[in-house]
Amino acid sequence: MAPFSKGEIMMMLFIFGIFMGTILGLHFKILILVPTLVAVAAGIVAIGFADGISLRDTALAGFFTIAALQFGFLGGSALNLRDWNSFPATSQVPPVSIDT
Numbered sequence: 001m002a003p004f005s006k007g008e009i010m011m012m013l014f015i016f017g018i019f020m021g022t023i024l025g026l027h028f029k030i031l032i033l034v035p036t037l038v039a040v041a042a043g044i045v046a047i048g049f050a051d052g053i054s055l056r057d058t059a060l061a062g063f064f065t066i067a068a069l070q071f072g073f074l075g076g077s078a079l080n081l082r083d084w085n086s087f088p089a090t091s092q093v094p095p096v097s098i099d100t
Contacts, residue, residue: 006057013044013061017068024069025076033073037066 004012017040024032041062048058 006053010061010064013065014068017065018072018075021069021072021074022076022079023072025073025078026080027076030073030077033070037069040065040069 020036024036044062044065045058047053048055048061053061
């Protein structure tokens with residue numbers, strides 16, 4: 001028996017795709033998605049065939065992981081567009097004067 005079910009593996013791939021897409025979106029331009037998506041697709045297909053997973057399940061895993069990477073990239077790019085220096089620091093304490 002496998003340690004994880006197909007649904008758990010799909011969920012892990014989806015969450016991993018969101019996180020990796022966000023990191024890529026924060027640091028790179030959109031052209032990084034082309035080699036990343038090709039590498040992810042090739043990896044999922046290779047693992048799917050090596051483990052004997054059906055073609056339908058392999059295609060679904062690839063589709064959802066690639067979609068998660070793209071959504072994560074979109075979110076990371078949106079975070080990168082914000083001007084974070086315009087927000088005041090929340091940890092500043094107002095000055096206290098002690099008159100003696």
